[in-house]
Amino acid sequence: MSSIGNRLSLGVCLTALLLSGQVAAAQDGAQPGASEIEADAAMPEAGGERRLGSIVVTAQKKEEVLQSAPLAVSAFDTESLELKQIEGPQQLQFSVPSLVFAQLTGYTQLSLRGIGSDLTVTAGEPTVASFQDGVYVGQLFTQAVPSFDLERIEVLRGPQGTLYGRNSTGGAINYITRLPEYDFGSNLAVTAGNYGRLVAEGGITGALVDDRVAGRLTVKHERRDGYRHNLFDGRDYDGNDLFSAQGSLLFDLTPDLRVILRADKTRQSVSSVQQFVDSLPLASGVTPQTPLGIFSLPAPVLAGIPGLLSPGDLALLGNGSIADYYGLTPPGQSGGDPRKSLDIWNDFPPKQVFDVKGLSGTVEYDIGNATLRSITAYRESEADIRYDGDGSSAALLNANPIFQSSKQFTQELTLSGEALSGKLDYVLGAFYFDDEAILKADLFLPAIGDQVALAGSLTNPSAPPAFDLSRPLIPNLLQLIADPVLGTTLYRPGVSPIGTLSFGADQKTKSAAIYLNGTYRLSDRLRASAGVRYTEDEKKAFRQLHSNFVPAAALCETNTSKSWGEVTGTGGLDYDLSSDTMVYGKVSRGYKAGGFNPAECTATFDPEFLWSYEAGFKSVFANNQALFNAAAFYYDFSDIQFTTYVNNSSSIRNAAAATLYGVEVEYVLRPDAFEGLQLDGSGSWIHSEYDDQWLADPTESAILNIGGNSLIRAPEWKLNFGAQYQADLDRLGELLFRGEASYTSEVFHDVFNGKAPGQAGTIQDGYWVSNARVVWRPADDRFEAQLFVENITDEIYAHSLVASSTTAAVVGQFSAPRTYGVRLSMKLGSAR
Template sequence: MCTACVLGYAPLALAQDGITDTGQSDEGQRRLGAITVTAQKKEEALQSAPLAVSAFDTEALELKQIEGPQQLQFSVPSLVFAQLTGYTQLSMRGIGSDLTVTAGEPTVATFQDGVYVGQLFAQAVPSFDLERIEVLRGPQGTLYGRNATGGTINYITRLPDYDYGANLELTAGDYGRIAVAGGVTGAIVEDKIAGRLTMKHDRRDGYRHNIFDGKDYDDNDLFSAQGSLLIDLTPDVQIVFRADKTRQSASNVVELVEEIPLASGVSSATPLGVFSLPAPVLAGIPGLFSPSDLALLGNGSVADFYGLTQPGFAVPNPTETTDFANNFPSKQVFDVDGFSGTATFDLGAATLKSITAYRESDATIRVDNDGTSAAILREDPIFQSSKQFTQEFTLSGMAMGSKLDYVIGAFYYHDDALLKADLITPSIGDQVALAGSLTSPTPPPVFDLSQPFIPNLLQLIADPVLGQTLNNPTIIADGNLSFGADQESESKALYGHGTYSLSDKFRASLGLRYTEDTKDVFRQLHSNFVPAGGLCDRQEDDSWEAVTGSAGVDYDAGAETLLYGKVSRGYKAGGFNPGECVGSFDPEFLWSYEAGFKTTFADNQALLNMAAFYYDFSDIQFTTYLGNASTIKNAASATLYGLEAEYVFRPRVLEGFQLDGSGSYIHSEYSDELLQDPTGLATLNIGGNQLIRAPEWKLNFGAQFETEVGNLGTFLLRGESSYTSEVFHDVFNGKAPFQAGTAEDDYWISNARLIWRPNDDRFELQLFVENIGDEMYAYSRVASATTASVTGQFSPPRTFGARLSMKLGSSR
């Protein structure tokens, strides 16, 4: 087999047969970067597209086992993947989102076969049977519109083929992983109708061991099926129907990273929280101790007075071990169903395309939020559903003597989203039983939702196994804080983009998009310890409109070199906070200034693509866990600038050898603004701080060697290593009191793969080891006053396995 046939593993993938012309050189090898993309909603060569885009064909995806953003982040410059209890939070070039639930919409937009995926929890559902993935960096405000401020990720599945084909893939690995995937394609009516059906089941045991109940968690069980019909009604009319169904069951856990002792006091030094603190330290909390209480306790603590001890579990360090301690079993179940129809009409001088789609998504999430064996706070459950309809029309073609290449379109989006969340706080029940004077018990006070849980004595009992209550042995019900939102969202847009050829080498482009967004929400807030008058039932609506677009020029500096520059504007709609009775947040906007070049040189032995950018970011949406609410706010503004590079080097003097990789440098900083930290202990100026999940350096390296060994076939050895510098998970950059744990130290992730292909090319065996260094970094880190701690969700440990695949007919 020729070396070119496996070059799809490079960050800038080569073309797969059937996608585009092979673009072969004199040596019979396909040219570097010779893949066709549809990033600008028209077919064009990757190296001819004047924008920063990374593309991966089928071979690249299969080799690196890329199924979603979790793996993409180690092959794409400046892309960072994060996840919080099932909600995906992507960042590109430092522009990202830490939002969750119905109010949180993505900043990096995801599309599947041209259909927008609106819900955060559906963005990380693994994809398979893909023809390619395209990652567009920078605001895509013209062609992709809303919520594409950071960029877009486009997943394109394989179309049915009229020639028969079948494929089967078996994977086995440690942690009991077993995966089976297969598909079949072929003609149903010769030259008129073709079909494709694929299915996948992937399951494994848990990565992490709970020392509290002795069980393993962080397991995964995924079933997915896809079906498609290609109908050629006439030579000029083609219709593609697609349906997909995915069900994923997992038990991702939240782990304690750092305690905030001045708020909760739950630590090895104060194992009973504020009960362990000397009474004079607590004397300033209104209503906690009467003068007679203070006289009775003296300089001692409540724990000393009653002789209480806490037989709880010591919490392991989540960056050093897969052991953890949770008193409540976490579980997340996601169901996603999608249906779409794409009709393409060849009008001669233009092409009209219609994409109609309907998607239903459901998530049921249960998680121990405090990350400890203490019964402090759990989500039991959070239920979220979405019913989404989209319609898009595009008209594209050439005009003005083929000098103008244009795309015009209209887009409609409607989503009915429902959120119901129950936050269970067992310690509130204990608090009510204990409330009042130590010397003169009184009826419990009204729980004040306007104050954080901690000043309301949420954590006076930090573990359910105390063996003794103070004043009232009566069993009190767990505290319950329920909030919900029933939200209807609608978006309408008109857009147009044109590229005019000023000469054979010089082109100018202009694009505009007008968007109207409307949201109508009914919010509720309830608690079993709050009188009816304190509940929230509120109906609100708001609307926003924006004009976004781009303008640019590009120039062919040579047969293999493209220079380009452009200015663009991105927009993300505002919304409402479902966890509060009041409060909304504004849209965010981004101005982008970018210049870059793409080139292949040394007679097709090397490829280098680079881009430099400057961003002016305003009204930035971010989340803070202040008091008893997860609140989305707007920071004033920020500036960012950076440099990206992607490269492939394939020297002919070392036949079969290849180097490839990518990298990014980003400088980012917020403007001056005073914000209160989650515990309420300090008001800090975030000016000069880095943006959330905007690492200064992100470097990806790859090397491979392929050789033929006689009748045995072809062997390929590949190694990959990715470096990410320090990452901050909140706007305070770990500078808030006792919250250094929100910062993630730099880390390396390295993988190795050995591939064997027999000479008949029907089979392939891959042996792999991923995360060789057993590095466990945080997908997310959150500081919260509710739990008085920093908690996080962490990446998988080192894994290994083998994959055997078989392809027949047109699937080869």
């Protein structure tokens, strides 16, 4: 990796030298030819009303007004985040076009414009990357850990192959926390709701040294009882318990030098459950109701199979099964329809605990018309995940535990500023990423252990039988169960082992990149942008696979290493049609590194690539009464990384290719004729389809062509609507009424689109989610009270759905039911 670092350092130095003369020659003051949209948007309207789209974003590593940024980006400021109670992607998906949130037992899987990920554990990076205060957050299980005390959130749609550390093909979400302030301020908020929900959060900021050092400290604690009642043990699951704290120090050392130190720590304990949706038609006949296949069938059914059992054997069984006779895995129950019932049957209690903490230091040095910025960060993340993998009370699969940890170091350097007499804005940067990740997974499969015991005891094959089964049983069961499933010899059952499968990986990832991005003003209205990035990724992994029911020849302990180097970039034009309207077009290339399957000995998967072609339109019109933004895109997606579930294991493969195209819109209306009224929303339409490729389905009973199928979690329609009215109550303050509704059309959760045998349950039908809020702010704006109802119609929908032969079922994780509550907040001083 030292060669990577040397080459990148040399590239940064050479580029900096080329630009240094231009930087020195650039003049101070406002940028000549600056966009009129940007200049106007920075000013409030008469009467103090903020101009639509005036939020300042840093999506391109420089400050610019949202409406002047020539790319598809959604942004939310503090006021909007608090009003909608947005803490992360689970709530963002109802305000951002084409964003889909999915989660399975703690692993978050996000999609933007149909480009998403169903990867888990250490295998690969997120397709939609997350950043906190400019620091890359690399683990899937950390992406949904709630954020708070935010200044804003920015959601960038499209491949990020130039400016952002760790390339991503789908997009990026930036969480920017609030900075310390020199004026004293404090805030406190308490939320209480159904299911025993209680949230308390507060913060304080102020000067530690006048005009030199300021500090900020915020804490949050949240707990909630479970949404779902387990009929197996009488307890409630799907609960939440979170404690989070973050602090920051701001040092203004000189007028030109600023240092920001940040620290954060979060511990979250949840009990997310997998729920049974449908049985798979496996050749073994295994289901939650018949966990040992034919061995679970009652004797009267076995009697209907000619020549299987003798009359004497049937008499020994009575009305029971072979499993009953030996006291092996009993039949399970699966509960009701997960979309209609909150009752579950889980024989193993789920619990997922996440510990996340980090330190970062940001140094900003103003050197005239350029700013040198360094972000150095270290983050540690741990996950302890336990769950019932089959979603029923049958003892088919329990994860106990899956432990994952990550120690991540990142360093990014950027030089941004002006050159060529103010005609060129540029960002020159270098990025380094070093991650050490550990995965240890222990899976217990009692039913498989019992099958092995019946079809050939691994512990004591010479143990005397409990009774003498007739000879015809041996060849028939050998044909039905042993040969195709276990590939072993049928013995009389002896001591029954619990089937175990353990795997692990110690993976080291290093990545380094240099990049350059610039915008050149060809005229007062026309600008050209271009960027290029070179990235080298290197991964090394030590993998282990152990089991007591898999032949020893299939087990392994191996070392694997692989590296990739890619050039990505972007280019485009944007043009001001007027002071309020801009059009743009751009082409960009995204890339995401390959990796290793942790539960396999030698398998690897390749990088995925995406070419994006996008045209957009941004406008504020009707004298600041309306905002309308639209973007159309065409994607050429290749070597797509996706997860397959075949032969009792999951593994990541590369699909051939796919094509996507679509349209997105965002709008805000504030008609002067109806003072206090606002209508807002967004929407997306996407067409997506895989190219031809033949794949085995999880039941191993069919080879299917996925050509023409829609991509995973790429709904054709996503529509978000909002309406609010603010009434002035004079001395009593103001009252705000807000309603929100979001529609998501049919979602496919696997590449087969539910067409594989018995797997229609992997489809989530279209659904609506609606919320309502009433906010009262007294004349003294220090206080606020909000009543809210979320998911008014009690719509239950699937976050994820998976078909697996190991669980003999389609299982899924489902959304929260209707919730309601009250939020009381107080802000003093600069926090107001």
